[in-house]
Each structure stands twice: as structure tokens, then as C-alpha cells.
Amino acid sequence: MSSGDVTSFRARRRVPLGFLASLSVFLLFAAGCSGSESAQEEAPTQPEGTEASQGAEEASAQPNILFVLTDDLDYASVQQMPEIGSLLAKEGLSFEQAFVSHPVCCPSRATILTGLYDHNHDVISNNYPSGGFEKFVEEGHEENSIAVGLQEEGYQTAFFGKYLNGYPGGDPTHVPPGWDEWYGKLDGQKLYDYSINENGEEVSYGSEEGDFFTDVLSGQATDFVGRAAPEDQPFFAYVAPTAPHGPATPAERHEGAFAEEEVPRPPSYDEEDVSDKPSPISGAERITEEEASDVDDYHRQRLESMLAVDEMVASLVEELEAAGELENTYIFFTSDNGWQQGEHRIRSGKNRTYEESARVPLFVRGPGVPAGSQVQKLTLNTDFAPTFAELAGASFPADGRSLTPLLRGEEPSSSWRSSVLLEKLPQEDTSEEEKGKGKAKGKGKAKGKEGKTGAGGVPKAGVGGETAFEAVRTETHKYVEYDNGETELYDLEADPYELESIHESADPTLVEDLKAKLEALKSCSEEGCREAEDAP
Ligand SMILES: [Ca+2]
Ligand SMILES: [Ca+2]
Numbered sequence: 001m002s003s004g005d006v007t008s009f010r011a012r013r014r015v016p017l018g019f020l021a022s023l024s025v026f027l028l029f030a031a032g033c034s035g036s037e038s039a040q041e042e043a044p045t046q047p048e049g050t051e052a053s054q055g056a057e058e059a060s061a062q063p064n065i066l067f068v069l070t071d072d073l074d075y076a077s078v079q080q081m082p083e084i085g086s087l088l089a090k091e092g093l094s095f096e097q098a099f100v101s102h103p104v105c106c107p108s109r110a111t112i113l114t115g116l117y118d119h120n121h122d123v124i125s126n127n128y129p130s131g132g133f134e135k136f137v138e139e140g141h142e143e144n145s146i147a148v149g150l151q152e153e154g155y156q157t158a159f160f161g162k163y164l165n166g167y168p169g170g171d172p173t174h175v176p177p178g179w180d181e182w183y184g185k186l187d188g189q190k191l192y193d194y195s196i197n198e199n200g201e202e203v204s205y206g207s208e209e210g211d212f213f214t215d216v217l218s219g220q221a222t223d224f225v226g227r228a229a230p231e232d233q234p235f236f237a238y239v240a241p242t243a244p245h246g247p248a249t250p251a252e253r254h255e256g257a258f259a260e261e262e263v264p265r266p267p268s269y270d271e272e273d274v275s276d277k278p279s280p281i282s283g284a285e286r287i288t289e290e291e292a293s294d295v296d297d298y299h300r301q302r303l304e305s306m307l308a309v310d311e312m313v314a315s316l317v318e319e320l321e322a323a324g325e326l327e328n329t330y331i332f333f334t335s336d337n338g339w340q341q342g343e344h345r346i347r348s349g350k351n352r353t354y355e356e357s358a359r360v361p362l363f364v365r366g367p368g369v370p371a372g373s374q375v376q377k378l379t380l381n382t383d384f385a386p387t388f389a390e391l392a393g394a395s396f397p398a399d400g401r402s403l404t405p406l407l408r409g410e411e412p413s414s415s416w417r418s419s420v421l422l423e424k425l426p427q428e429d430t431s432e433e434e435k436g437k438g439k440a441k442g443k444g445k446a447k448g449k450e451g452k453t454g455a456g457g458v459p460k461a462g463v464g465g466e467t468a469f470e471a472v473r474t475e476t477h478k479y480v481e482y483d484n485g486e487t488e489l490y491d492l493e494a495d496p497y498e499l500e501s502i503h504e505s506a507d508p509t510l511v512e513d514l515k516a517k518l519e520a521l522k523s524c525s526e527e528g529c530r531e532a533e534d535a536p
Contacts, residue, residue: 092365115398
């Protein structure tokens with residue numbers, strides 16, 4: 001992609017990208033030096049042919065990056081995945097306070113690709129004109145995504161799975177700039193009878209067992225890793241399954257695997273007293289037995305649908321190991337948003353400020369990453385792009401920050417953030433996903449394979465439309481301002497399940513302090529965001 005194709009707004013953002021680093025890579029390649037081991041500018045030049053043996057011990061200057069992004073996976077559910085547990089959590093870091101700023105698909109994915117908060121990337125919902133794929137294109141983000149940045153740094157880049165809601169717009173052969181290989185899923189969330197845009201060619205899949213999307217995705221991603229890992233050129237693979245998002249169809253071999261499972265019942269499940277809560281939660285009915293059964297059914301489906309993702313992770317790790325590149329690869333595993341399943345009487349859904357929506361799983365393993373450790377520092381989905389850039393030896397202008405000091409198990413030299421902004425800005429349109437929230441989805445499709453259990457699809461939310469919000473989540477508190485003027489405040493140390501909003505009874509000094517923090521974050525940009533997040 002030449003810089004002439006870039007809009008001026010984004011072109012401005014591109015300038016600081018580490019072009020010197022990529023120049024040095026180019027010169028080293030041109031001089032016949034072998035690849036990524038030699039790319040670190042200050043490292044002594046390695047004699048040719050030593051990479052394979054060294055790769056097992058330390059990261060090269062440009063390690064491979066494998067990013068696995070699930071869809072609507074909540075923190076509690078991932079703990080039940082055996083391979084992810086043993087291969088990622090036990091072998092890497094678990095980020096225990098990982099959040100997404102706007103807990104819904106498209107805005108979160110736009111944040112991941114740009115490193116920007118919603119108020120800066122302006123893709124604020126799943127649907128055009130306030131959001132969606134077309135808005136992302138219109139804003140010029142495709143030409144300036146982290147993929148473009150990494151490609152410019154010498155990475156071989158590949159995309160697999162769910163891109164942005166509304167993709168591909170009018171052109172099912174559209175391949176965004178920045179990707180050397182592209183396997184973009186078409187036909188929304190369907191796991192049978194869908195197509196994939198495979199490097200500009202629309203390929204259809206049917207309804208046989210072998211067409212199950214997560215398995216097809218796993219095959220394509222594993223194949224790429226098998227081809228790319230032995231090469232000197234480092235790779236960046238973005239692998240985005242649609243599980244466990246509705247219709248949450250399990251692979252046939254996994255049906256019934258969680259037959260005995262029930263949704264966790266934390267104290268916030270079917271919250272006894274919601275009089276402390278803003279509307280519409282304060283008007284929500286208690287969860288009936290029948291509804292609880294639907295919520296449990298759907299939870300089982302979600303867990304079962306995740307098992308194919310769990311196997312995919314094992315397949316990718318195995319392929320990296322076989323190529324001798326496992327110790328030269330950072331593997332990130334996370335989700336675009338969390339999921340409500342009965343907490344605060346919300347039977348299903350996301351796009352809320354509550355922990356179940358905004359908190360996501362995040363595991364990272366890779367060279368120098370302490371195995372089996374936990375990080376309690378606040379991280380956000382704005383951090384991925386700058387982290388990937390720094391791992392590649394470059395920088396990327398973003399609202400977030402690089403997680404690399406945390407990946408090394410170090411205390412960051414400068415201060416770390418003590419707060420993050422959660423934001424759902426007012427929008428003129430309502431997304432299909434939100435409209436559909438009250439309906440059961442995924443019934444009887446694809447010869448009965450999709451959503452065939454019980455009620456079929458997503459349980460009704462049981463709670464009315466969601467109000468726009470801006471909120472600050474600190475290490476100890478969450479303060480929310482809703483678009484309709486209501487507020488909400490939790491002391492997360494005393495009340496981790498968010499059972500009692502203290503917005504009326506809290507010390508006014510505390511409220512003023514949180515208000516000021518939120519004001520500073522609402523319209524922040526880049527360094528301004530980091531300063532606002534770091535404020536004590
Ligand atoms: Ca999602
Ligand atoms: Ca309550």
C-alpha cells in the first residue's frame with residue numbers, strides 16, 4: 001500500500017511508525033543476512049545458519065505473533081477449556097484485569113486493529129452508519145491498521161475468520177490492505193453453509209461435518225503457521241473464530257460434552273435487589289425457573305462450541321513446536337467482549353459496563369513470558385496494536401500502550417494506568433444484534449445442525465434497551481454516567497459483584513475525583529489517554 005492511498009488523518013498517525021527498523025531489515029535482507037535474527041539493530045551479526053538452534057532459547061528481534069480472538073467469550077467460561085488452560089494459562093501469563101473499552105463486536109475489533117478508543121476511531125456500533133465494516137473503511141482505518149504497520153516492518157501477515165460486522169459490504173472479494181494472506185469469513189455467524197473469501201476468491205462450504213467453520217478455520221490457520229514458521233521472515237497471524245457467539249453451535253463430536261454444566265451462580269446472578277440500579281435493570285423481573293433453564297442450556301452450547309477452538313489452539317501450538325518456532329512466537333488469546341448470563345437479572349447479552357461484559361480473558365505465552373503467572377494490572381484492547389508493534393521493534397501511534405514490560409514479568413519503569421475508559425457513545429441507529437437480543441436466534445438452520453438444542457438460540461435478555469454510557473473503571477471503583485442522566489458507582493474492593501451501587505451514598509470527594517477522571521478520559525487522545533489513565 002503506498003502512502004498516497006492513505007487519508008491525511010491517518011497518514012499523520014503513521015509517521016512515527018518505525019520505518020528505520022524496517023529499512024534496516026530490508027538492508028540486512030538485501031545484504032544476504034538471514035532474516036529476523038539479524039534484524040535487531042544493535043545485536044551482533046549472527047553467522048549464517050545459527051537461527052534454528054538459537055530460536056529455541058531466545059526470541060529473535062522480530063518474533064512471530066499469533067493472535068487468537070474469540071467472540072463473546074466470558075472470563076469464567078475460558079477456565080473450563082483444557083488445552084487453553086494447559087498450553088496458554090499454565091505456560092504463560094494470565095491477565096486478570098483485562099478489559100475492552102466498548103464491550104461489543106465491531107467497536108472492540110476496530111479498537112484492536114487501530115489501538116484507538118471508540119471516540120477516536122469513531123466506529124461506535126456494529127452497523128453503518130455509526131459503525132460496522134463500512135464505517136471502518138470510510139474512516140480510513142484499513143490503510144492504517146496494525147496489519148499494515150507490521151507488514152511494513154517486514155512481517156508476513158495473515159487473517160483468518162471474523163473481521164468486522166457488515167464485512168464484506170458489497171464486495172465479497174474485498175481483501176483489506178496489510179494482509180499477505182486473507183481468509184475472511186462471509187455470511188455472518190453461520191457455522192455451516194457459509195463462504196470464505198480466500199485471498200480474493202469466494203469459496204463455499206456446505207453442511208457436512210467437515211464444513212464446520214471452526215475446524216475449517218483451524219485447518220487454514222494451522223496450514224499457514226506450518227508454512228510460515230520455518231521461514232526467516234516473521235509472521236503475524238490474526239485468527240478469529242466466531243465461537244462462542246450465537247448460534248454457539250458445537251462441532252458434532254462435542255455435542256453433550258458439557259451436558260451436566262450449569263451457568264455459574266455468583267451472588268449477582270438473578271440479583272435479589274436491583275433497586276440500587278439504573279433503568280432498565282431496576283425494572284427487570286426475577287429470572288424464572290424456565291428462563292434459568294434456557295440460560296443454562298445456552299451456556300452448555302457456548303462451552304461445547306468453544307471446544308473446537310480449544311482444539312485449534314492445541315493444533316497451532318503443535319505446529320509451532322514441530323517447526324521449532326514455539327519459543328520464538330508470542331501467542332495472545334482473548335475475546336472481543338465478555339458475556340452476561342443471568343448476572344444483575346440480565347439473561348443474555350453484552351454491551352454493558354458490568355464486569356461480565358467488559359472483562360475478558362487474556363493469556364499470553366512466548367519468549368521470556370513467565371509461565372503460570374498472573375498479572376493484576378489493568379489492560380485494555382487499545383493495548384494490542386502498540387504491543388504487537390513493539391514486539392516487532394517498531395512503534396504504533398495509539399491510545400493504548402505496549403504490554404511488553406508486563407510480558408517480561410517486569411514492573412513497568414514508568415507508571416502504569418490506574419484506570420480505563422468504558423464507553424458506549426449515543427448512536428443514531430440500532431444494530432441488528434441489539435434488535436435481535438430479545439429473540440431466540442439460530443433455530444433450525446443447516447439441516448438442524450445449528451442451534452438444535454432446546455430453545456435453539458440466545459435466551460431473551462429480559463431487560464430493555466441499553467442506554468449509552470461513559471464510565472471509568474479504576475483498580476478499585478467503577479463510576480458510570482448514562483446518557484439519560486443516571487449514574488452508577490461501585491466499590492469493587494468491598495463489592496466485587498457490583499451488588500450495591502453507592503452513587504447516592506458515597507463520599508462526595510470520591511465521586512468528584514471519579515468524575516474528574518472520567519472527564520479527562522472522555523475525549524483523550526494518544527499520550528493524553530495514557531496520562532489520564534495514569535493519574536493517581
Ligand atoms: Ca463479540
Ligand atoms: Ca443490588
